[in-house]
Amino acid sequence: xxxxxxxxxxxxxxxTKIVFLVMDGIGGLPLEPGxxxxxxxxxxxxxxxxxxxxxxxxxxxxxxxxxxxxxxxHLALFGYDPCRYVIGRGxxxxxxxxxxxQPSDVAGxxxxxxxxxQGRVTDRRAGRIxxxxxxxxxxxxRDQVHLPDVELFVEPVKEHRFVLxxxxxxxxxxxSESDPQQLGVPPLPIRPxxxxxxxxxxxxxxxxxxxxxxxxxxxxxxxxxANMVLLRxxxxxxxxxSMKDAFGLRAAAIAVYPxxxxxxxxxxxxxxxxxTKLADEFDALEKAWPDYDFFYLHFKYTDSRGxxxxxxxxxxxxxxxxxxxxxxxxxKPDVVVVTGDHSTPSLLKAHSWHPVPTILHSRxxxxxxxxxxxxxxxxxxxxxTFPAVDLMPLALANALRLIKFGA
Amino acid sequence: xxxxxxxxxxxxxxxTKIVFLVMDGIGGLPLEPGxxxxxxxxxxxxxxxxxxxxxxxxxxxxxxxxxxxxxxxHLALFGYDPCRYVIGRGxxxxxxxxxxxQPSDVAGxxxxxxxxxQGRVTDRRAGRIxxxxxxxxxxxxRDQVHLPDVELFVEPVKEHRFVLxxxxxxxxxxxSESDPQQLGVPPLPIRPxxxxxxxxxxxxxxxxxxxxxxxxxxxxxxxxxANMVLLRxxxxxxxxxSMKDAFGLRAAAIAVYPxxxxxxxxxxxxxxxxxTKLADEFDALEKAWPDYDFFYLHFKYTDSRGxxxxxxxxxxxxxxxxxxxxxxxxxKPDVVVVTGDHSTPSLLKAHSWHPVPTILHSRxxxxxxxxxxxxxxxxxxxxxTFPAVDLMPLALANALRLIKFGA
Numbered sequence: 001x002x003x004x005x006x007x008x009x010x011x012x013x014x015x016t017k018i019v020f021l022v023m024d025g026i027g028g029l030p031l032e033p034g035x036x037x038x039x040x041x042x043x044x045x046x047x048x049x050x051x052x053x054x055x056x057x058x059x060x061x062x063x064x065x066x067x068x069x070x071x072x073x074h075l076a077l078f079g080y081d082p083c084r085y086v087i088g089r090g091x092x093x094x095x096x097x098x099x100x101x102q103p104s105d106v107a108g109x110x111x112x113x114x115x116x117x118q119g120r121v122t123d124r125r126a127g128r129i130x131x132x133x134x135x136x137x138x139x140x141x142r143d144q145v146h147l148p149d150v151e152l153f154v155e156p157v158k159e160h161r162f163v164l165x166x167x168x169x170x171x172x173x174x175x176s177e178s179d180p181q182q183l184g185v186p187p188l189p190i191r192p193x194x195x196x197x198x199x200x201x202x203x204x205x206x207x208x209x210x211x212x213x214x215x216x217x218x219x220x221x222x223x224x225x226a227n228m229v230l231l232r233x234x235x236x237x238x239x240x241x242s243m244k245d246a247f248g249l250r251a252a253a254i255a256v257y258p259x260x261x262x263x264x265x266x267x268x269x270x271x272x273x274x275x276t277k278l279a280d281e282f283d284a285l286e287k288a289w290p291d292y293d294f295f296y297l298h299f300k301y302t303d304s305r306g307x308x309x310x311x312x313x314x315x316x317x318x319x320x321x322x323x324x325x326x327x328x329x330x331x332k333p334d335v336v337v338v339t340g341d342h343s344t345p346s347l348l349k350a351h352s353w354h355p356v357p358t359i360l361h362s363r364x365x366x367x368x369x370x371x372x373x374x375x376x377x378x379x380x381x382x383x384x385t386f387p388a389v390d391l392m393p394l395a396l397a398n399a400l401r402l403i404k405f406g407a
Numbered sequence: 408x409x410x411x412x413x414x415x416x417x418x419x420x421x422x423t424k425i426v427f428l429v430m431d432g433i434g435g436l437p438l439e440p441g442x443x444x445x446x447x448x449x450x451x452x453x454x455x456x457x458x459x460x461x462x463x464x465x466x467x468x469x470x471x472x473x474x475x476x477x478x479x480x481h482l483a484l485f486g487y488d489p490c491r492y493v494i495g496r497g498x499x500x501x502x503x504x505x506x507x508x509q510p511s512d513v514a515g516x517x518x519x520x521x522x523x524x525q526g527r528v529t530d531r532r533a534g535r536i537x538x539x540x541x542x543x544x545x546x547x548x549r550d551q552v553h554l555p556d557v558e559l560f561v562e563p564v565k566e567h568r569f570v571l572x573x574x575x576x577x578x579x580x581x582x583s584e585s586d587p588q589q590l591g592v593p594p595l596p597i598r599p600x601x602x603x604x605x606x607x608x609x610x611x612x613x614x615x616x617x618x619x620x621x622x623x624x625x626x627x628x629x630x631x632x633a634n635m636v637l638l639r640x641x642x643x644x645x646x647x648x649s650m651k652d653a654f655g656l657r658a659a660a661i662a663v664y665p666x667x668x669x670x671x672x673x674x675x676x677x678x679x680x681x682x683t684k685l686a687d688e689f690d691a692l693e694k695a696w697p698d699y700d701f702f703y704l705h706f707k708y709t710d711s712r713g714x715x716x717x718x719x720x721x722x723x724x725x726x727x728x729x730x731x732x733x734x735x736x737x738x739k740p741d742v743v744v745v746t747g748d749h750s751t752p753s754l755l756k757a758h759s760w761h762p763v764p765t766i767l768h769s770r771x772x773x774x775x776x777x778x779x780x781x782x783x784x785x786x787x788x789x790x791x792t793f794p795a796v797d798l799m800p801l802a803l804a805n806a807l808r809l810i811k812f813g814a
Binding site: 029030033034037058062063064065066067068069070071072073082083086087089092093233345347348350351352353354355375376379380384385 | 413414417460770771773774775776787789790791793794797799800801802803804805809810811812813814
């Protein structure tokens with residue numbers, strides 16, 4: 001239902017302000033059956049008070065049983081169908097290093113790898129070379145590889161990973177990957193995918209990328225162990241209507257990590273200077289308060305602790321976040337949403353498919369009697385278990401920013 | 408959301424095992440307003456303990472207010488959109504008599520009927536002739552009707568009902584029915600439906616079927632009261648990806664009745680020897696345990712008692728089923744689902760549209776505090792009221808058999 005074209009026609013101007021407080025990977029699991037989750041264990045007096053004045057539920061980011069990556073998880077939160085707007089791996093990697101990706105750029109995710117004398121892959125990650133080595137090798141490629149008529153960027157990421165960006169006219173994504181995903185065979189040639197939208201441009205781009213790979217192999221021939229490259233997820237930024245266009249919102253992102261700032265920029269948010277700590281993020285929120293209608297404030301460490309399998313650590317950072325909630329409330333936002341882009345249970349040390357406990361507060365939210373911010377309490381809330389992509393229309397409605405549909 | 412093509416791309420191999428315990432028509436209604444349903448009346452200590460370690464909800468097999476037949480009800484349980492994969496009446500009837508239907512066969516459901524001297528239908532069921540008579544008449548047709556270039560099967564079912572199967576190259580379904588659904592008019596000629604996918608093959612098949620009807624009328628002319636045939640639901644098996652293809656599961660069906668075994672075979676399950684009693688079915692489960700990833704165990708009598716309007720009898724067979732649950736749990740399955748393909752309230756003596764009380768148990772299920780397996784208890788569970796077709800992706804996720812979507 002939450003279809004951008006449908007919502008867009010109902011948007012009306014208003015002076016109201018919406019805040020999304022996003023704790024990455026907030027949803028969890030008990031360590032022992034019948035026990036409490038991280039969030040249920042944490043002392044969260046401020047979030048509990050907020051839940052009592054709110055309508056609550058559990059969001060499903062993509063679909064039943066589907067574990068989201070950060071890209072689709074955030075797109076759903078921002079009100080965009082994550083199955084319709086697909087973000088390639090290369091684009092996500094470029095966003096993650098704060099690369100200023102242009103709409104016509106094609107970005108791919110690269111690995112330095114090892115090949116034998118016959119060119120067959122012997123290690124897909126070249127023994128996870130150091131980041132220093134990666135910086136050295138990308139500089140070498142940047143220097144010595146040249147493609148006709150396109151500007152080339154080869155940017156280090158971490159260990160064996162780098163980003164390749166081609167900039168120029170007439171390029172297109174929808175390309176296959178060169179990574180054969182197995183050892184003992186040579187890298188695959190890059191080709192347009194069958195579903196390519198602009199086959200001529202995709203074919204030309206594939207030729208350029210194959211030329212890059214051939215030159216890279218020569219340049220790296222004497223290196224050890226990283227003497228070749230593998231490329232995946234070569235694509236352009238998806239063409240997404242901005243939050244201004246879709247929802248009439250001047251939107252700002254407050255996030256410390258580049259990837260989340262990049263995701264927000266994909267939907268036209270301004271990524272504000274956000275410092276490095278939670279205090280800096282709330283400073284940024286207060287400072288920018290007069291200038292925007294919508295604020296996305298991202299907190300990374302709930303996800304990091306979950307990924308580390310650190311139950312206690314996740315409890316602690318939840319409690320830290322809770323202590324900052326009054327600063328957001330003091331600004332008297334018209335609508336406050338507290339949620340996450342997905343669950344990251346410490347038990348699984350990974351993202352998961354579980355619904356994300358969610359609070360929606362406004363003067364008009366129809367409180368449901370939820371007493372506490374937690375997985376089970378929210379699951380019994382009046383929003384029930386519902387698609388994350390519905391949050392944005394609900395927030396807009398509660399901000400009195402949507403006219404009625406039909407007469 | 409639970410789209411086969413989408414899920415298929417996320418499937419990864421694992422050693423985990425999934426069991427679906429399916430009590431046909433389990434959902435019910437109280438006899439008196441405010442009373443207890445059959446399931447709520449039954450003493451189910453084992454299912455109640457399981458519910459306490461699970462996440463619960465109520466599945467909607469097809470859509471709000473839609474009462475499912477057994478075919479679509481089961482397809483949804485197996486993870487297939489029942490509105491996309493439609494099983495014709497003829498195919499279902501063939502499955503019900505354990506007929507070994509081939510993918511290229513066209514099957515139709517037949518009635519023996521009565522017509523007057525002008526060929527106008529006077530009784531659509533020929534006074535519900537005996538099954539013995541039906542066997543005699545189908546033998547007659549099998550003997551005396553001959554069609555060019557196709558093999559013909561005319562198989563008795565029960566009373567006035569039989570199955571017609573055409574086997575040969577170049578046949579297609581998508582055919583209209585000859586049953587005029589009223590008295591005093593002659594049977595209708597069979598024609599290709601407007602939506603026929605292969606019009607040439609459908610037209611040829613229609614001609615063959617009309618030839619069969621004409622010959623049958625001559626063969627039966629002197630019979631009384633069954634002197635003519637009516638045909639409905641002439642179609643092929645739907646082309647359904649197997650559970651191995653779609654979900655990466657080696658799947659086994661344990662079911663006593665042929666139709667449920669047939670439905671399971673439609674999606675590529677092996678139908679195991681299952682005996683005649685519930686004890687036999689659990690024997691079969693234990694015996695086959697090492698050889699499969701997924702087990703569908705079907706229990707018929709909850710539906711039968713419901714159809715009979717036998718509230719007390721339904722309570723008893725639920726209690727019988729409950730007593731076998733520990734045998735399934737002793738196998739230590741990674742994921743256990745307890746559900747039904749639809750509701751069959753004794754009060755209605757028929758299938759109904761009501762959500763089906765459902766338990767999903769795994770190490771990672773995020774228990775929701777449900778205390779009992781029952782309609783109202785499950786409706787308050789964290790899964791809420793949700794599409795039955797979402798059960799399979801949820802089971803796969805809980806079995807750690809799906810990778811994440813997007814980076």
